[in-house]
Amino acid sequence: MKNRKLRMGMVGGGRGAFIGGVHRRAAALDGQIELVAGAFSSDPKKSTLSGKDFFIDPSRVYASYQEMAKKESALPLGERVDFVSIVVRNHLHFEVAKTFLEAGINVICDKPATFTLSEARELKKIITKSKKVFALTHNYTGYPMVKLARQMVRKGELGKIIKVVCEYPQGYAITALTGEDKSIANWRADPKVAGISNCMGDIGTHAENLVHYISGLEIDSLCADLSVNIPGRKLDDDGNVLVRFKGGARGIIYASQVSNGDENNLNIRVYGTKKSLEWHQEEPNDLIVKDAREPRQVYRRGNGYVTGAAADHTRIPFGHPEGFIEAFANVYNSAAVAIRDEIDGKFPRKSGYDYPDIRDGIIGMAFIETVVKSSTSKQKWVKFPAIPK
Numbered sequence: 001m002k003n004r005k006l007r008m009g010m011v012g013g014g015r016g017a018f019i020g021g022v023h024r025r026a027a028a029l030d031g032q033i034e035l036v037a038g039a040f041s042s043d044p045k046k047s048t049l050s051g052k053d054f055f056i057d058p059s060r061v062y063a064s065y066q067e068m069a070k071k072e073s074a075l076p077l078g079e080r081v082d083f084v085s086i087v088v089r090n091h092l093h094f095e096v097a098k099t100f101l102e103a104g105i106n107v108i109c110d111k112p113a114t115f116t117l118s119e120a121r122e123l124k125k126i127i128t129k130s131k132k133v134f135a136l137t138h139n140y141t142g143y144p145m146v147k148l149a150r151q152m153v154r155k156g157e158l159g160k161i162i163k164v165v166c167e168y169p170q171g172y173a174i175t176a177l178t179g180e181d182k183s184i185a186n187w188r189a190d191p192k193v194a195g196i197s198n199c200m201g202d203i204g205t206h207a208e209n210l211v212h213y214i215s216g217l218e219i220d221s222l223c224a225d226l227s228v229n230i231p232g233r234k235l236d237d238d239g240n241v242l243v244r245f246k247g248g249a250r251g252i253i254y255a256s257q258v259s260n261g262d263e264n265n266l267n268i269r270v271y272g273t274k275k276s277l278e279w280h281q282e283e284p285n286d287l288i289v290k291d292a293r294e295p296r297q298v299y300r301r302g303n304g305y306v307t308g309a310a311a312d313h314t315r316i317p318f319g320h321p322e323g324f325i326e327a328f329a330n331v332y333n334s335a336a337v338a339i340r341d342e343i344d345g346k347f348p349r350k351s352g353y354d355y356p357d358i359r360d361g362i363i364g365m366a367f368i369e370t371v372v373k374s375s376t377s378k379q380k381w382v383k384f385p386a387i388p389k
Helices: 016-030 045-054 065-073 089-104 117-130 144-154 174-178 199-215 308-312 324-343 358-375
Strands: 006-012 033-039 083-087 106-107 134-136 161-171 217-228 238-245 248-258 265-274 276-280 286-291 294-300
Touching: 006 016, 006 065, 006 089, 006 324, 016 265, 016 324, 033 045, 033 238, 033 265, 045 238, 045 358, 065 089, 065 265, 089 106, 117 358, 144 286, 161 238, 161 286, 174 217, 174 265, 174 308, 199 217, 199 238, 199 248, 199 308, 199 358, 217 358, 238 358, 248 308, 265 324, 276 358
Parallel strands: 006 033, 006 083, 083 106, 106 134, 161 248
Antiparallel strands: 161 265, 217 238, 238 248, 265 276, 276 286, 286 294
16 A cells, blocks of 8 residues: 555644644654544543644544544545544543544554553453554654664673663653642643552653653563652652663663753663663754773664664654654655555564554553652652553
8 A cells, every 4th residue: 555645543633732743743743644633622622623734635634533433434445534642631541542442543642652651461362362563652763773772682782781871850740849830730640540659650651651662671560769749749740760671781761851951951871781872852863882991982873874763764864853743754654665565465574663652552551550660659669560562
């Protein structure tokens, strides 16, 4: 199926929604995907207005996701949406994904996968039964130099991994902490909508996923300390996690929304017996490779010495920076390969695909629940639940 664009639907992401705009721009970046339908808000009037904003045929703008799934799945293949992007709030992820998968429609979902770990495990059963594609937009896996880092680890260039440190500090909530600004509170601080964690559930899971994607390490146990610094909040705005990985490596994962002065400072350091590497999201085109026995090296995106998946996911020559939207688009492009295979009856490939899937989603939900359990436990070190391959 190479003679047309993939047809995309969207649930959520209407007027004023930041992440909905990110998904639409990322999906459209390479000209392979076209937004043709959506239920853009739980408010039917807002959904209609959003459809006008996006130049969608009014007959394909729906008042609810249930109506959308029913009517789209009734259309002939080639007219209906090939997949739906889910960008609603956390507590709705499971039901929306379930509805479309059971209607025979592929799904790309914003993280986290679900509201709870039990929902994520149940969703895996639904995905398996449906034989449809489910991709999760842990977008930082889309950066070319993150893919190069993963390639170096897989090839053994770092030797045995000893330690991994991943940090995700933000400082946007500091004014709420100091009382200067009370307006920044959002739905992620509401446990009825966000789940049992705010900071760790929102950005800490990105750090965990980046560690897993690059290093391939599986968590054995962890010790966490979460804190609530902003008065009146019920959920964490800062957290520190010590990690023991299977095989003996150790790790530190830290996430914060009250790290004064930091913007979106996700970074990772992976230490091996031969070499180590370092990557910073705010300077994403560089990968630093270090060795105590020789000068450090800086690998730059777009150069001829960068090969494999890193080169495959690079769009423009060196000296022209690529960033957040491009990385997000790489996740969409990788998922699009699987969706085209599914349409052609060739899904899944034996070689696999390079996008976060439901297993990553289950690991993320297990991370959230284990971190919260550890933080409230006197025992502190808590065993990580088993996650089947």
